[in-house]
Amino acid sequence: AQSVTQPDIHITVSEGASLELRCNYSYGATPYLFWYVQSPGQGLQLLLKYFSGDTLVQGIKGFEAEFKRSQSSFNLRKPSVHWSDAAEYFCAVAQSQAGTALIFGKGTTLSVSS
Amino acid sequence: DAMVIQNPRYQVTQFGKPVTLSCSQTLNHNVMYWYQQKSSQAPKLLFHYYDKDFNNEADTPDNFQSRRPNTSFCFLDIRSPGLGDAAMYLCATRQGAQREETQYFGPGTRLLVL
Numbered sequence: 001a002q003s004v005t006q007p008d009i010h011i012t013v014s015e016g017a018s019l020e021l022r023c024n025y026s027y028g029a030t031p032y033l034f035w036y037v038q039s040p041g042q043g044l045q046l047l048l049k050y051f052s053g054d055t056l057v058q059g060i061k062g063f064e065a066e067f068k069r070s071q072s073s074f075n076l077r078k079p080s081v082h083w084s085d086a087a088e089y090f091c092a093v094a095q096s097q098a099g100t101a102l103i104f105g106k107g108t109t110l111s112v113s114s
Numbered sequence: 115d116a117m118v119i120q121n122p123r124y125q126v127t128q129f130g131k132p133v134t135l136s137c138s139q140t141l142n143h144n145v146m147y148w149y150q151q152k153s154s155q156a157p158k159l160l161f162h163y164y165d166k167d168f169n170n171e172a173d174t175p176d177n178f179q180s181r182r183p184n185t186s187f188c189f190l191d192i193r194s195p196g197l198g199d200a201a202m203y204l205c206a207t208r209q210g211a212q213r214e215e216t217q218y219f220g221p222g223t224r225l226l227v228l
Contacts, residue, residue: 004156032214034216034217036219041123041221041222042221042222043118043120043204043219043220043221043222044157044204044206044219045219046216046217046218049214049216051214052214090156090157094214101147101149101159101162101206101217102157102159102217104156104157104158105156106154106155106156107154107155107156
């Protein structure tokens with residue numbers, strides 16, 4: 001069965017420090033992977049996605065993610081975190097059937113300290 | 115701006131009293147989804163529409179129904195809300211059936227059941 005694991009429930013990073021959020025997936029074929037961010041009281045906003053090509057993908061707000069098939073991972077990174085990045089981050093994989101939805105990980109809450 | 119709109123943002127209902135949540139979109143997407151997100155959990159798909167075709171997830175309770183009168187609008191009806199139905203309800207849209215297509219989310223409706 002398809003699944004997504006985000007091992008870290010909560011991470012605190014100092015403002016200006018680098019960030020890496022971990023995501024591991026379980027999927028038999030080529031995964032279609034997404035990272036979404038959810039600010040308090042808001043819906044989910046797409047940061048970036050991967051489905052083929054270059055394994056390092058660039059997203060909005062200075063985020064990037066690297067797909068590593070050998071490790072079944074799709075970790076999200078940012079070189080310098082800003083206070084406004086504090087939010088909940090969800091990794092997701094698209095189900096194999098066309099027209100169906102995303103399978104999300106449980107999310108990682110990012111806190112930014114000054 | 116084109117977007118996904120959910121009304122109301124907060125809904126309080128009584129145990130067993132039917133409630134309807136609304137979603138509208140200006141993106142003209144043909145796929146619309148309803149997700150349930152309980153506190154500190156990942157969004158979970160309830161059902162989706164591909165055009166007028168309704169697709170229910172196998173584990174979605176019968177208590178949850180949906181209507182899509184036209185492309186722009188989709189409703190979530192909870193016939194007899196229980197305390198366990200308190201959650202954030204997210205509407206999302208997508209154009210087409212390809213897995214790499216982005217899902218666009220609304221801000222969500224937070225439902226409280228008293």
